[in-house]
Amino acid sequence: MNSLGSKLFSLLVVVLLAALIYVTVFSGNGQAPDIQVKTASNQTLNLSKPMKPVLVNFWATTCPGCVAEMPHLADMKKKFGDKFELVAVSMDYDPEDQVKKFMANHSYPFTYIMDKTGSMAKAFGGVMLTPTSFLIAPNGNIVYQKVGEIDYAIVNKKLAEMTPDL
Template sequence: MLRLRLMLAALVFISCSAMAETPAKILKTPISLLNGDTITLEEYQGKKPVYLKFWASWCQPCLKEMPHFQESQEKYGDQIKIISINIGINDTIEDMNKVALKYGLTMDSAYDSDGEVAQAFKFIGTPYHLLFDRHMNLVHRGHKADESLENKLQLLASQSDTEHASHAVFSEEEQALDLPIHAPQPTAIYFTSTWCDWYLKDTRPEVSENCSRSQVEFNKLVRKYDSVNWVLVVSRLWTAQSDLDDYVQKYDIPIKGLIDTSNKAFVNYNVKHYPTLIVFKGGKEVHRTLDLTRDSQLADMLESL
């Protein structure tokens, strides 16, 4: 009888250890595919592993990895659910489809139009690989299509167990920025990144140029309209405090910048293009522009505030 109880206890332990440690919020996060379907990790729990790859069409490392990504689909697509997720930042579905056509991508694809998927999965920079076993335990998280990722794919495709990665990243909650949109005076928030002016120079030259000239124009507006509460917010993607400090110095920006470490400000205000300037009055958005130098209404609007 004692031996039987011990065996049952061991089976319960094994069963529990196989259960997903991944938070329910992650398992239930909807991923909208371009074919019109909406799926979640929960649907594949107990059935097959899932491989998510976040990318952008202007991300050079992402494009270099695309042959490997398609290769993975062809080798493991029957055993592993593979999903391509474009982050939707300075990108369109048309841009996404061009890449898919160029590299012959055949896996299911999603376009993260509102940033909710990236937010849920703690996306911090492209390319971003997440691999979950069939119990939806995280077994790989990284930025490279390297030997480690390939080994994990092979193991999961053969239904072999592999070591779990830490799920703590999905539970971490960074403090949201306290932005003064309800201040007595009008507030203008300039959303940008510390790298869009140089990193996108080759792949998105028009965006790169706009990032640079709009930042210069923003500085002029800050100095001219002192009745407006100006705020500079930069994306957390590939950005540390030292990057922000260098950026502020590079453009001689007259105000202190903030890093949206939680990414909640970019998601809450649906900022999917760098740069974006949003003007608030009485807590309500009254103007939004993606190009400060070519917006003919911006100066008149600021004068009227």
């Protein structure tokens, strides 16, 4: 009888592991949180249903990789124009005066948001490392996420697919 119990337990463990692997591999990256932001053009954008692609990039002034990728992100925004939104979110641990100084010295063509309370980082699954980026499709699905500098070839390809008239 003990043998039957251990076999059933083993089967249960295998089924649970298979379910976990299936959800991890095949379920995509999930849905963007229901957060509204004001864009640089003073429009309200709901990240859970943005109606156009949005790249949310968590960054910090003390992060060399973050600062290095900003000009590349600006080029991407210029390339896709109004068909694409880019939101750069500073981390709550980044001193506010330092973020404001950076923003004043770098007038990139995208939206800056200061996440003073960490609520946006928390809504995106507890972002702690920078840079961390999420590409959100027009329907609100997260189609790409990366901790570290983004892979521009992949993101540009996904943006081209989501904005075919460009």
